[in-house]
Amino acid sequence: MAEIVLNVEVRDRTGTGGAREARRAGKVPGVLYGGPKGPVAISVKANEFRKSLQTGQLHGHLVTLKYGAESQPVIAKDIQFHPVTDEPVHFDLLRVEEGSTVRIAIPVHFKNQDVCPGLKQGGSLEVVRHDVELNCPADAIPEELLVDLSTKELGDTIRISDIALPKGVTPVLGDRDFVLATLKVSSAGMSEAAEAAEGEAEA
Numbered sequence: 001m002a003e004i005v006l007n008v009e010v011r012d013r014t015g016t017g018g019a020r021e022a023r024r025a026g027k028v029p030g031v032l033y034g035g036p037k038g039p040v041a042i043s044v045k046a047n048e049f050r051k052s053l054q055t056g057q058l059h060g061h062l063v064t065l066k067y068g069a070e071s072q073p074v075i076a077k078d079i080q081f082h083p084v085t086d087e088p089v090h091f092d093l094l095r096v097e098e099g100s101t102v103r104i105a106i107p108v109h110f111k112n113q114d115v116c117p118g119l120k121q122g123g124s125l126e127v128v129r130h131d132v133e134l135n136c137p138a139d140a141i142p143e144e145l146l147v148d149l150s151t152k153e154l155g156d157t158i159r160i161s162d163i164a165l166p167k168g169v170t171p172v173l174g175d176r177d178f179v180l181a182t183l184k185v186s187s188a189g190m191s192e193a194a195e196a197a198e199g200e201a202e203a
Helices: 015-024 046-054 187-202
Strands: 005-007 027-033 040-045 062-067 070-081 088-095 101-111 123-127 131-137 145-148 157-159 179-185
Touching: 005 040, 005 046, 015 027, 015 088, 027 046, 040 046, 046 088, 070 101, 101 123, 101 179, 145 179
Parallel strands: 005 062, 027 088, 101 145
Antiparallel strands: 027 040, 062 070, 070 088, 101 131, 123 179, 157 179
């Protein structure tokens, strides 16, 4: 994976007025948090920020912040988008110290839906959690939590314990085996599956 570098500038003005000023100058305003230095108002050129977004590796991954000759590993904790244009309008970065653990939401994805026995029988996948908050070593953040549906039957419940987490990675909610998704009976799906089975039998 190519390293993502954000070249930032420090903003003199903070608050709503400072953010608007940055946007008028063709930049995306943001704030750098964490560590003993306290919050710092920053900005990144909008075109550079969009390019980093297009890699799909900016949000929730370790990236390098550069300010002049200084550099700092950070994580993009939050990115806000305009509700109409979908352009990025604000971001929050978190400083990451070497050897530290970060709390971050990781997306849950599902594979092999086309061969899932429960879905082929007319069931439906009901996703309870689209992401899971994890405590992760800063240098070992998983890109996704992947659930294999190839052996899942109707009525199965998929829990966090069904996923093999990387070494050192633990759920923030560590006191219970919470549900990620279930395979439920769908009346419409069952009807379609029955009709398909009848068609195959007649053929």
